[in-house]
Amino acid sequence: MRTTELTQTSIPKLNSNSKSNSVPNSDSNSDLNDFPVVGSLGNESYFVSAHKILTRFNHRRLNPALPTESWRSDLRRDLEAQILEGEMVELERSAIAELASEAPTEAEGFMKWFVGLEKTGPGQHDPLFDYLAEKATKEEMRWFIQQEVAGEAGFEDLTALTQVKIPTRPKLEMAHNYWDEMGRGAEKGMHGPMLGMVAHELGLSEPDYDSVVPEALALANVLTALASNRRYAYHSIGALGVIELTAPGRATKVHQGLKRLGLTNEGQRYYSLHAVIDLRHSSDWNKEVLEPLISENPALCRPIAEGALMRLSAGARCFDRYRQQLGLRLTM
Ligand SMILES: [Fe+2]
Ligand SMILES: [Fe+2]
Numbered sequence: 001m002r003t004t005e006l007t008q009t010s011i012p013k014l015n016s017n018s019k020s021n022s023v024p025n026s027d028s029n030s031d032l033n034d035f036p037v038v039g040s041l042g043n044e045s046y047f048v049s050a051h052k053i054l055t056r057f058n059h060r061r062l063n064p065a066l067p068t069e070s071w072r073s074d075l076r077r078d079l080e081a082q083i084l085e086g087e088m089v090e091l092e093r094s095a096i097a098e099l100a101s102e103a104p105t106e107a108e109g110f111m112k113w114f115v116g117l118e119k120t121g122p123g124q125h126d127p128l129f130d131y132l133a134e135k136a137t138k139e140e141m142r143w144f145i146q147q148e149v150a151g152e153a154g155f156e157d158l159t160a161l162t163q164v165k166i167p168t169r170p171k172l173e174m175a176h177n178y179w180d181e182m183g184r185g186a187e188k189g190m191h192g193p194m195l196g197m198v199a200h201e202l203g204l205s206e207p208d209y210d211s212v213v214p215e216a217l218a219l220a221n222v223l224t225a226l227a228s229n230r231r232y233a234y235h236s237i238g239a240l241g242v243i244e245l246t247a248p249g250r251a252t253k254v255h256q257g258l259k260r261l262g263l264t265n266e267g268q269r270y271y272s273l274h275a276v277i278d279l280r281h282s283s284d285w286n287k288e289v290l291e292p293l294i295s296e297n298p299a300l301c302r303p304i305a306e307g308a309l310m311r312l313s314a315g316a317r318c319f320d321r322y323r324q325q326l327g328l329r330l331t332m
Contacts, residue, residue: 054221057081096309103305123316129253151216156181161227173288194270201267238307244282251275
């Protein structure tokens with residue numbers, strides 16, 4: 001656990017968006033024509049452009065639609081976006097390759113390493129969450145939740161996409177998890193709309209991409225890329241597993257902040273629920289999804305480790321940006 005503390009160094013710049021991330025509603029991807037397919041994640045303009053394009057692509061790819069006359073040219077355009085997506089994932093993979101190489105390649109050691117990510121993984125126990133719990137104003141919390149909503153790719157849909165053709169035992173656990181996400185068949189218990197309730201109580205409507213930082217879009221794009229491409233199926237399983245592992249720590253702090261700021265029980269429910277239910281989801285995912293897969297095939301340790309680290313790194317990048325945006329500085 002880090003011993004760093006936070007100090008607020010300037011007036012929060014919640015509405016300043018010089019690096020904002022306007023995602024036009026247009027269905028066009030014409031900006032792909034001039035876009036360098038291979039770039040650097042450290043290059044800010046590459047990062048922002050790539051994730052704007054991929055956010056539009058993911059809307060188009062996943063939203064239910066109808067046949068059109070232009071389906072052939074649409075497919076050709078989408079292939080370009082898929083190549084960009086692949087390049088983005090490969091850059092993310094190379095960024096965590098060294099850390100991933102530390103993961104053991106036999107089941108028992110791997111599971112210890114994986115569970116240890118809760119303490120030592122990138123972005124874990126970021127002091128941003130103590131600030132949200134204890135000090136953030138309502139306007140700051142509102143801004144944070146807006147980023148959370150934009151960065152949330154929908155755990156239930158990611159699970160549904162990932163479980164296709166997975167062996168029976170892990171598939172069954174993924175089905176259990178999905179059923180919980182769906183409120184076990186009751187709309188009131190569905191997790192997605194529950195997050196919508198937090199946003200609603202804070203006066204947020206549809207995600208407003210002008211107010212969303214690119215790091216939050218990147219988080220959703222990474223998870224969607226892993227779940228939507230079968231070559232990353234085991235990466236996605238690692239990413240979803242590490243979400244379950246690490247969500248309770250963050251959810252506990254955000255819940256504390258929402259309670260302090262006077263949201264109703266209903267408005268707090270998404271976070272109060274995830275502070276608890278994901279402890280069980282995590283231990284079941286580890287026991288029923290990860291262990292059987294890696295015991296059967298130890299070569300899956302590496303992709304699962306990579307997926308988990310890519311998810312945590314994308315989260316850590318968000319927390320850094322959120323602290324900057326809130327004017328918070330780490331003091332060692
Ligand atoms: Fe959930
Ligand atoms: Fe969960």
